Amino acid sequence: xxxxxxxxxxxxxxxxxxILNNHPDVEFVSICDSSxxxxxxxxxxxxxxxxxxxxxxxxxxxxxxxxxxTPTSSHAPIVKYSLEKGIxxxxxxxxxLTVAEGQELVALAxxxxxxxxxxxxxxxxEVFCEVKKQITDGLIGDLIHFKFEMYGPTVTRPxxxxxxxxxxxxxxxxxxxxxxxVDLINYYLGMPDKAVGSILKKIYSEGVEDxxxxxxxxxxxxxxxxxxxxxxxSFRKPLYKIELQGKKGKIVADQHAYKVFLMExxxxxxxxxxxxxxxxxxFSQDVRFYVRGxxxxxxxxxxxxCILGKEKNDxxxxxxxxxxxQIIESIIKDYEERTNK
Amino acid sequence: xxxxxxxxxxxxxxxxxHMSEEKAQAQAQKFKDVDSIIKVVDTAYDCxxxxxxxxxxxxxxxxxxxxxxxxxxxxxISLYPSMPYAHKYAHAVNxxxxxxxxxxxxxxxNSAKQIVTAVKRxxxxxxxxxxxxxxxxxxxxxxxxxxxxxxxxxxxxxxxTDLLYGLGFKNILREYADYITExxxxxxxxxxxxxxxxxxxxxxxxxxxxxxxxxxxxxxxxMNSDRESYEEAIQNxxxxxxxxxxxxxxxxxxxxxxEYITSQKNIRSIVFGASSKAHIxxxxxxxxxxxxxIPMELSRSVPEWSRGQVTGNRDRIPTASPKTPxxxxxxxxxKNSNRGVSIENH
Numbered sequence: 001x002x003x004x005x006x007x008x009x010x011x012x013x014x015x016x017x018x019i020l021n022n023h024p025d026v027e028f029v030s031i032c033d034s035s036x037x038x039x040x041x042x043x044x045x046x047x048x049x050x051x052x053x054x055x056x057x058x059x060x061x062x063x064x065x066x067x068x069x070t071p072t073s074s075h076a077p078i079v080k081y082s083l084e085k086g087i088x089x090x091x092x093x094x095x096x097l098t099v100a101e102g103q104e105l106v107a108l109a110x111x112x113x114x115x116x117x118x119x120x121x122x123x124x125x126e127v128f129c130e131v132k133k134q135i136t137d138g139l140i141g142d143l144i145h146f147k148f149e150m151y152g153p154t155v156t157r158p159x160x161x162x163x164x165x166x167x168x169x170x171x172x173x174x175x176x177x178x179x180x181x182v183d184l185i186n187y188y189l190g191m192p193d194k195a196v197g198s199i200l201k202k203i204y205s206e207g208v209e210d211x212x213x214x215x216x217x218x219x220x221x222x223x224x225x226x227x228x229x230x231x232x233x234s235f236r237k238p239l240y241k242i243e244l245q246g247k248k249g250k251i252v253a254d255q256h257a258y259k260v261f262l263m264e265x266x267x268x269x270x271x272x273x274x275x276x277x278x279x280x281x282x283f284s285q286d287v288r289f290y291v292r293g294x295x296x297x298x299x300x301x302x303x304x305x306c307i308l309g310k311e312k313n314d315x316x317x318x319x320x321x322x323x324x325x326q327i328i329e330s331i332i333k334d335y336e337e338r339t340n341k
Numbered sequence: 342x343x344x345x346x347x348x349x350x351x352x353x354x355x356x357x358x359h360m361s362e363e364k365a366q367a368q369a370q371k372f373k374d375v376d377s378i379i380k381v382v383d384t385a386y387d388c389x390x391x392x393x394x395x396x397x398x399x400x401x402x403x404x405x406x407x408x409x410x411x412x413x414x415x416x417x418i419s420l421y422p423s424m425p426y427a428h429k430y431a432h433a434v435n436x437x438x439x440x441x442x443x444x445x446x447x448x449x450x451n452s453a454k455q456i457v458t459a460v461k462r463x464x465x466x467x468x469x470x471x472x473x474x475x476x477x478x479x480x481x482x483x484x485x486x487x488x489x490x491x492x493x494x495x496x497x498x499x500x501x502t503d504l505l506y507g508l509g510f511k512n513i514l515r516e517y518a519d520y521i522t523e524x525x526x527x528x529x530x531x532x533x534x535x536x537x538x539x540x541x542x543x544x545x546x547x548x549x550x551x552x553x554x555x556x557x558x559x560x561x562x563x564m565n566s567d568r569e570s571y572e573e574a575i576q577n578x579x580x581x582x583x584x585x586x587x588x589x590x591x592x593x594x595x596x597x598x599x600e601y602i603t604s605q606k607n608i609r610s611i612v613f614g615a616s617s618k619a620h621i622x623x624x625x626x627x628x629x630x631x632x633x634x635i636p637m638e639l640s641r642s643v644p645e646w647s648r649g650q651v652t653g654n655r656d657r658i659p660t661a662s663p664k665t666p667x668x669x670x671x672x673x674x675x676k677n678s679n680r681g682v683s684i685e686n687h
Binding site for chain 2: 018022046239254256282
């Protein structure tokens with residue numbers, strides 16, 4: 001039985017607790033949060049040990065792994081302390097606020113041979129995984145151009161209440177929202193050579209951007225665009241729309257389905273010439289326990305399986321997330337250079 | 342209490358479609374105004390459907406106003422509310438933090454006097470850090486829209502049910518069930534995406550013969566951990582299953598879907614949603630033709646309260662049609678000075 005703890009019991013921390021609490025190989029022994037409401041109720045309901053100081057929790061809990069779901073600015077010190085104590089770490093996205101911090105953590109995890117993962121949950125989403133497979137298998141041929149969009153109603157009026165509106169804590173659309181989309185670009189195509197024409201646009205927030213628009217250029221000649229806006233109330237919940245054009249055709253996908261346009265039929269894969277749609281119901285797999293989406297369960301079960309040696313720790317690792325952070329930094333750098341900030 | 346065999350669902354009204362975002366958007370556009378929703382409800386009612394499941398979406402409050410304004414038209418209607426409408430809360434919490442969101446929800450729709458009572462009660466729950474008490478406040482806030490209407494079951498949405506199940510918060514689920522039974526005089530229901538595990542958990546919580554509603558379909562879509570464990574649970578476990586999402590977002594043709602569901606003999610109710618008269622009639626007729634076997638109703642141990650013989654609040658006065666004499670929703674009364682929001686129709 002693996003002994004586990006969660007630092008940061010906000011929405012994601014509570015979700016992760018719920019998902020792994022029934023896992024046959026996991027036992028939660030402690031949680032840490034700054035909210036007395038959370039700590040008091042968890043202790044009262046299930047008798048778990050509670051802490052307000054993560055160092056004390058780590059020192060006293062004899063853990064196998066830890067899940068870190070605090071605001072992004074505190075990821076680096078908590079993850080570092082955990083790795084130094086020989087504890088496997090799952091940390092929520094985005095990884096860290098500076099590439100330098102991320103590099104140190106990647107090295108430390110490798111040095112101590114610890115399983116490490118960042119919560120880029122789309123890498124466990126069924127449609128996105130299928131699309132990745134189709135691209136890798138060459139269904140649409142060599143890639144020419146992509147367009148990744150992400151919209152949602154996260155911030156719909158001026159607000160200062162949450163850490164999400166504070167830049168130094170890792171708030172803002174770029175880090176907190178669009179990083180999911182940036183990571184998909186990283187997952188499918190890797191690090192671009194450069195970001196150009198970047199725009200970080202404020203809509204309602206004062207201290208942070210609410211929308212991100214940028215273009216990517218790869219040495220291979222592939223180009224692409226990212227458009228993310230977390231202040232778009234026309235969407236009921238966050239929506240992804242990704243489009244990849246290749247020399248043999250095109251893929252258009254969201255969380256529910258993907259459409260393929262092929263210039264010639266691909267009999268081996270069963271795709272007709274012209275448009276052909278695959279719905280998530282065609283290939284969806286049930287999970288051990290479902291709350292908020294089966295990709296959330298899949299990502300944590302994968303993490304546990306990596307610790308148990310059943311899976312190879314090779315996706316959504318610290319190293320992968322560091323590349324995503326590097327892409328994010330390149331967008332900020334491009335924007336600041338252009339606007340002389 | 343007998344569950345209705347056919348219950349008309351409401352996902353189609355609120356831009357919820359698990360298969361296609363385009364379809365969802367098209368539906369959201371189609372049902373932009375409340376009149377268009379009422380029109381479809383009327384179509385279903387005129388096809389002979391008497392039971393409706395409604396999430397506590399803001400628009401549903403207006404649909405309920407319409408029901409109250411036309412008591413004769415909807416004399417036989419039964420409602421199966423489900424709560425909370427999660428996106429409403431996620432929004433509020435994102436923007437205002439937990440306390441700000443709570444205050445907003447408590448204040449909405451109340452008079453000045455009620456706001457004072459609600460906020461006082463909310464403040465007390467927050468300062469005492471009492472999760473169960475906060476939940477009760479939110480239930481009262483959500484249920485206000487159904488006042489005076491005939492409610493049969495109040496469902497907890499899967500996002501909350503499954504979260505509490507995962508967390509292992511037995512007392513909170515139990516308190517939910519007790520509160521719904523005692524304060525609202527109706528049965529609690531639970532929506533889930535993890536039916537087999539949840540049923541065991543509810544029984545461990547001391548909730549006997551629970552009403553559990555879940556997506557159940559021929560292809561096993563979103564049936565966790567698998568379809569076989571669902572079938573085994575439906576066959577053998579002491580609970581009252583209700584099926585929704587029987588078409589698996591359109592992946593199963595209607596006839597096959599209904600054949601599969603009606604072959605699961607213990608399923609009490611089937612929830613389905615549609616927008617056109619033809620689809621509503623077709624599905625209803627198919628369920629009636631293929632599923633003429635009425636499931637075992639009282640073959641299992643049914644607790645006192647689940648037959649509607651409740652222990653508390655005997656002094657409720659039905660306010661709707663005499664044809665539906667029980668389970669008219671009254672908002673809980675104050676039991677003592679700092680408990681209970683006294684709500685009348687203002």
